[in-house]
Every structure is written in C-alpha cells, then in structure tokens.
Amino acid sequence: MNRFDYVRPATIAEAVKAGSLPGSAYLAGGTNLVDLMKIGAMRPERLVDVSHLPGLGAIEWLEGGAVRIGALVRNADLAHDAAFARSFPAVAEALLSGASPQLRNAATVGGNLLQRTRCAYFQDVAASCGKRTPGAACEAIGGDTRLAAVLGWSERCIATNPSDFCVPLAALDAVVEIHGPAGARSVAFDAFHVLPGDDPARETVLSAGELVTSIVLPAEAAGFSGHSRYLKVRDRTSYAFALVSAAVGLRFEHGRIAEARIALGGVAAKPWRARAAEEILAGAHLSDALCGVAAEAALAEATPSGDNAFKIGLAQRIIVRALAMAAAGTPQHLPALPASPFASATGGLVYV
C-alpha cells in the first residue's frame, strides 16, 4: 500500500475542503477502498475519513412517505430496518444478497454507490486499464470477457458496475444528495453513474471534492412494495457478485399493470434501467408472452463485448422470472437465500 496522509474532518464543510485537494479520496467503511489500496489499484495521497461525520448515519422518514438514507448508514442496518424493508423490499433483498455479513456490517450505502468495478484487468496493476490510467487502452477486450458488459460499453472499457444495491435504486428513481465546493445539489439516480465512452476513468457525475451525503427514495417508490423482487444469478449461491441481476417492481390496478419498473445489474458500467420493457408492460395484463416481449425489448441494444453473449439470454430469462416472482407478491419474510434462484419459498405472501 502506498503511503498517504490521513485527515479526519469534523464537519461536511471541512471534509469537502480536504476532499477537493488533488490526490484526496474519501474513506468511509473502507471495504472497497482499503482492499484496492492493498493491491495498488488505487493510490490516493490523502484519505479524508468521513466515517465520523455527524448527521449522516440516520434513516429519516420524510413527509408523504419518502425516506432519506444518510450516506454513512451501514448496508446491514438499512436492510434489517423493518420499516424500510416493508416499504422497499427489493432494496433490502438486494443489500442482503451482496458481499458477506461482515462486509455488510462495515460497508456504507454512500460507499456502495462509489464501489469500483471487479474487472480483473482493473485490479491487476500489470494490465493496461483506462480506469486506472486515463487514456490507457482496455486490455480486457480480447481477454477474459465472461463477466464483461453487454450494454453501454465502449472500445475503451467493457467493465461492469458490481453493485446490487444500486439496481433497485435505479428502478425506483432514487435521488443522490451531494455536498461539494459549490454547495449542495441532487442528482437523479439514473444520471449519477456514467457510461465509459472515451473516458472510463470518470464513473459518476461527481466532480472533485463532491461528497455523497444521502440517498432519497421518493414516496411513489413505496407503491411497488407489494410486488417487488431482486433476482441475482451468480457463480456461487452466496457471497459472489452478480453475473446478471434484475430488480423488478410492479403496481397493479384493476388486474392490470399500472406501472412497471425494471433495472438490470451486471450488464453495464451502470445499473441499467430497462425503460422500453417498462413501457411494454404498463397498462397491460401480465402474461408469459408479454414478459418475453418485454425482456427482449430490454436487451434489444445488447451486444457481446467478447465471449459473453450468454449474458444477453440470461438477462432476458432473469427479467421474465423476476417479473413472475414480483407478480406473485413480495414474500412476508425474505427467503433464507436472498435474491437466489434457488431460494425456497418461505413464509406467506403479502398483498395477493
């Protein structure tokens, strides 16, 4: 690990000031940053420890049913908050399907938004990578591409975003609240992460010194609580990143789908909102045939970035299955294996 300066600001303003200096990185749970520093994939000159900042550790219910999640809330605490999980069950299920219990106890929700790709070429400092070294070529292209993106990739980068949590946040139109040198601002979740294009080193819209302070889920997002699931296919049943995952929320009125929300994980450099599929489902009666049409539409623009064409068909089947699971109703208790296709049905269903 490289040497670095360590500073622990007492306020958000102090943090932003220190975080704006070149070479600074914010430290919260450290589960991703410290790991990447150990292998040399990240080499910040200064760690600005925001983990002790006051006021960022609460789950706060706003008027009308929206909820503001402080950036320092731990993944495990959010997933196990009963009121939160009742209103946003797919978010809780996604959180509990990610990492290990130890990591979920340490990792913060703000940090989750900023976790780096698991692309082996990004992690291997001997490989060429445009995320690590701006302008460098992508060595993953033509290499081991099984886990790489099938949507939104470029000739400069085919890495995927590894987050589970971010997938339902994209589906549910979350909002990211940010403090920076120029003051506070809010960014729609779907606009927060950016596609690689010519500059894969730029992964979000954050500019130098900007700090994620909270995430807001709007009240409308709770309208999907009766029919919300997260489904994740991975190489191991537990403690593995997604090959492909999907968050689905359905809202029914008079037997028809009033509104559908679908987002995919593991397919692109950002959580992938499938709006074309949502539009096909809106206003319709749910049927196997229609789910198939929607799934096809969701992947219409997908192209393999290498030896990973299987992800396209897999993503379509995951959408179809997640739609069926969501239509059946959110389970009263999360299954023993959250988000797993092997989960046994436990507990009754709500709102059916």
Next chain:
Amino acid sequence: MTHSITLTINGARHDLTLDDPRVTLLDLLRERLDLTGSKKGCDRGQCGACTILLDGRRQNACLALAVSHDGADILTIEGVAQGDVLHPVQAAFIAHDGFQCGFCTPGQIMSAIGLIGEGQAGTDPERIREGMSGNLCRCGAYAGITAAVLDASVQLEQADRRDAA
C-alpha cells in the same frame, strides 16, 4: 505524522500511538498487541479468518484501518471465554467437530457469535449457512460448523429465556 488512538480490547483500555496510518486493526492486534488468535488469511476481506466484533458487530479486521476506529470496543477470540470456561460457541465447535486444521476457527467462532447476536438466522440451517458465508474453511468442515452454530444458537436462546424468567 503520528496518530494517537484509544481502543478497548477484550475489556482492557489501550492508548496507542500509530506512526503510520496504514496499520489495519488486524496487524495492530497481531503484531503489536500479540493477540494472534485473529488470523490473516487473504488479507482482503474475502476469507473471514480475521473476523472480530467491532463495537459488537462482526467485521473483517484486515480491511479496517486502526486510525479510523479510534474509541472502538473490540472483542477478539482471546476475550470470549470466561477464564477456563469456554464460550458456548467454542464448546459447540468442539462438540460438533467444527474444524480440522483450525486456522479459520477463530474467525468462524467470532462470526458465529456475531450472527447469533444479530438474531436473523434463528435455528434454520439454511439461514445459518447463508449467515456464515463470509467465513471460508479450506478443510471443508462446513457440516460440523453449521451443526455447532445451530446448537450454540439453541443453547444461547435457552439461556436468554432463563435469564428473562
């Protein structure tokens, strides 16, 4: 630049000076305080051998920078027995052959204590396996580990009920 921190480790207060902010809690425990029960397996948060309770919650000590945890209350495997009386989870690991080589065992036991404290797994073996998935065992003693955690959960639950009565 040095950093002064205070930690409570297994009930004892330690005032420590770090001459380098790169020191992890795991290295601090093992190299400086001679608490070598917490093991360094992968050193990357993947194997769970370094699991400790940090302010009552199980975490990977290898990914925790000590300087960031000033004021923390830490419990390691060295602090769980009461003198010669083993913690119920320790006793259950012996009763159920929850190990072979033993390298992962301190992390397994600390993780199991954390899991039982979280109250999410109950006595469902599937939930226990899922809840222990952050601890790898290269000897493959998983069947014994699951049985041990299940047994200890039941015992601790009964003890809780007795205390409440």
